[in-house]
Every structure is written in structure tokens, then in C-alpha cells.
Amino acid sequence: MITVFGEGRGFRVVWLLEEMGLAYRLRPVDLLAGVEKDAEFLAINPAGFIPAVQDDDVTMVESIAIMEYLMARYGPTPLAPDPHDPAxxxxxxxxxxxxxxxxxxxxxxxxxxxxxxxxxxxxxxxxxxxxxxxxxxxxxxxxxxxxxxxxxxxxxxxxxxxxxxxxxxxxxxxxxxxxxxxxxxxxxxxxxxxxxxxxxxxxxxxxxxxxxxx
Missing domain, CATH: 1.20.1050.10 (Glutathione S-transferase Yfyf (Class Pi); Chain A, domain 2)
Structure with a gap:
């Protein structure tokens, strides 16, 4: 199961997952409350920013990198044109x-x-x-x-x-x-x-x- 930590830019990841029809869960992260109180999240991303993703043994941060990873791992998908495509x-x-x-x-x-x-x-x-x-x-x-x-x-x-x-x-x-x-x-x-x-x-x-x- 793919776990997405945090909304904000995590919305990009959730939207992509919905477009691709992949199963996932969203785990909220409250930045305003202070991530120093969220030990589970800090274990995933010690830098304390969102989003982060856990996919089996893979942990990633940075929304665009996460999107590229998901499309490469679970594609091909029309959401990412082939490198030889004029688009x-x-x-x-x-x-x-x-x-x-x-x-x-x-x-x-x-x-x-x-x-x-x-x-x-x-x-x-x-x-x-x-x-x-x-x-x-x-x-x-x-x-x-x-x-x-x-x-x-x-x-x-x-x-x-x-x-x-x-x-x-x-x-x-x-x-x-x-x-x-x-x-x-x-x-x-x-x-x-x-x-x-x-x-x-x-x-x-x-x-x-x-x-x-x-």
C-alpha cells in the first residue's frame, strides 16, 4: 500500500494516484501544530516537510520526484509521454x-x-x-x-x-x-x-x- 504523508503539495501525489487508479492511503501531517511532535512522520522525513511517500521499502520526498517515480514504477501511463513523443x-x-x-x-x-x-x-x-x-x-x-x-x-x-x-x-x-x-x-x-x-x-x-x- 502506498502511503502519502501530508496534503499541501501532497495533493499533487494524491491526484496522480487517482488518475492512475492506484491504491493508497493519506496520512495527515499537521505542520501548523509542529512536526516535532510527530515522531512517525519525522522517521519518514527528518527534514520535516511534506509530502513524503512510503511504498514498500521505498521512501521519497519532493512532490515532482515522487510523481516521476510512481509513473515510472507503475506505468506506462499517458500522464507521462514517451521520450520519443513530440509532446x-x-x-x-x-x-x-x-x-x-x-x-x-x-x-x-x-x-x-x-x-x-x-x-x-x-x-x-x-x-x-x-x-x-x-x-x-x-x-x-x-x-x-x-x-x-x-x-x-x-x-x-x-x-x-x-x-x-x-x-x-x-x-x-x-x-x-x-x-x-x-x-x-x-x-x-x-x-x-x-x-x-x-x-x-x-x-x-x-x-x-x-x-x-x-
Whole structure:
């Protein structure tokens, strides 16, 4: 049985598992309560961040790496185009852009906006992180002007990666997205696997329901 520790970016993993029809369980991790009190989780990931995955004797962290592992081990799957497929370069680029260029940048914006002292919420580093996010977002916007999904005509794991980042930016980062991104997220979030993942990730579902739109 595959065990996913934590929601947050763990939602990407849960959504992927639902798309692939793999059995799993979600083990909640309460970061706000303090992971130092969660010995079981720290035994899995001593660094104390989510998500983490246990699959038999395999333990992994980092959501994109976990997704690639699951697709390689339990594939083949259309969620990951073959390297010889013309869609593969765009798939690979946006799979990683969803974290390295988008979510990782907006994470620091969210932290400054919601958790920093009032006097530090408009700090230089948060502004730089937002600038990085906005520059990478132009790549998404340009691609969506060409194709309905980021690797082309077909939904892939790259769309899971980027949809998560766009939702985070919109709901917690104060980012106003354009019509292309709104239409795109409507398509990706209409998938049955997404809906099932939301029912599993109850905390995320409640957060999306409560988080204000900019």
C-alpha cells in the first residue's frame, strides 16, 4: 500500500494516484501544530516537510520526484509521454516548471503575505519571488494560447504540477490570473480524478472553499 504523508503539495501525489487508479492511503501531517511532535512522520522525513511517500521499502520526498517515480514504477501511463513523443519536451518542461518556477517562488510570497511581521510583508525578497513567478507564468500563458493542456492536446502530469501552483498563487499569493489560466484550471479541475482527490484531501478542500479570490 502506498502511503502519502501530508496534503499541501501532497495533493499533487494524491491526484496522480487517482488518475492512475492506484491504491493508497493519506496520512495527515499537521505542520501548523509542529512536526516535532510527530515522531512517525519525522522517521519518514527528518527534514520535516511534506509530502513524503512510503511504498514498500521505498521512501521519497519532493512532490515532482515522487510523481516521476510512481509513473515510472507503475506505468506506462499517458500522464507521462514517451521520450520519443513530440509532446515530451513540453511535458518535461512544465512538469518541473510547476514547482521550480511557480510553486517554489510563490511559496515565499505566501509566507511573507500571511506569516511575516507587518513591517516585513513587502520585503525585497518577497518582491523578487513574485517577479520570478510572474515571469514563469508568461510561459504558461503562451503555451495555453496554443494548446488546451501544457503538453499539447492531452492532459498529463505536467497539468497536475502547474494547476497546483496556480491555485496556490491565486488563493494564497494574491495573484490575479488571466482568462487563459482560469479556463485551463476549469478544465483540469473538472476531471473525476481531481474531484476524488479533493474528497480525500479534506483540509485542502476546506481551504479552497474558504480562501478568498483576489
Amino acid at each position: 515530451f519536451p513540453a511535458y518535461q518542461q512544465f512538469l518541473h516548471l510547476g514547482e521550480a518556477g511557480l510553486a517554489a517562488s510563490i511559496y515565499f510570497v505566501v509566507g511573507a503575505r500571511h506569516f511575516a511581521p507587518e513591517s516585513e510583508r513587502q520585503n525585497w525578497s518577497a518582491g523578487q519571488a513574485l517577479s520570478v513567478f510572474e515571469s514563469r507564468l508568461t510561459l504558461v500563458t503562451r503555451q495555453l494560447a496554443r494548446t488546451p493542456y501544457l503538453a499539447g492536446e492531452t492532459f498529463t502530469a505536467a497539468d497536475i504540477s502547474v494547476t497546483y501552483a496556480l491555485q496556490l498563487a491565486q488563493r494564497a499569493g494574491g495573484v490575479t490570473l488571466g482568462e487563459a489560466e482560469h479556463s485551463y484550471m476549469a478544465r483540469t479541475s473538472a476531471r473525476e480524478a481531481y474531484k476524488r482527490a479533493m474528497e480525500t484531501c479534506r483540509s485542502r478542500k476546506a481551504w479552497l472553499a474558504e480562501a478568498p479570490l483576489p
